[in-house]
Amino acid sequence: MRDEFEDAVNMTAAELRRWLDTDESRSVGQSDGGESVGHESGRRIVELLRTKKGDLTEADHAHMRKVVGYVHRHLAQRPDGDVTHTRWRYSLMNWGHDPLKD
Numbered sequence: 001m002r003d004e005f006e007d008a009v010n011m012t013a014a015e016l017r018r019w020l021d022t023d024e025s026r027s028v029g030q031s032d033g034g035e036s037v038g039h040e041s042g043r044r045i046v047e048l049l050r051t052k053k054g055d056l057t058e059a060d061h062a063h064m065r066k067v068v069g070y071v072h073r074h075l076a077q078r079p080d081g082d083v084t085h086t087r088w089r090y091s092l093m094n095w096g097h098d099p100l101k102d
Contacts, residue, residue: 002053005064008071009096013049016042019093028090038094041067045096071097 011019019025020042029036044063051060074092083089083099092099 001061001064001068002056004068005048008068009045009049010101011093011096011098013046015098016049016093016096017046020046024090025094028087029094036094038091041070042094042096049096067095070095075099 009016020039025039025042026036029038031037031039041063045067048056048060048064056064071092074088074095075097077088078099079086079088089099
């Protein structure tokens, strides 16, 4: 699972942490008026990236599976044209994947 997660998450913990602090990051995703699901997931991903493999819990592995699934589904929905400043890219980046790094 860790290998699939590391393939899906192509941002470092530091890159993702910086991204999550931006207005663009906070502008996308589904929420109930508070923090979006993706933004919350991004914070969790930062923690997972900083956790030693042997210290990962079953809950950590479950979230890693969720991240891999989300990234793969979302990549399949890539819009046409330049995606640099799109909600599609911003949403993926909240989940730790910058499609412009591929």
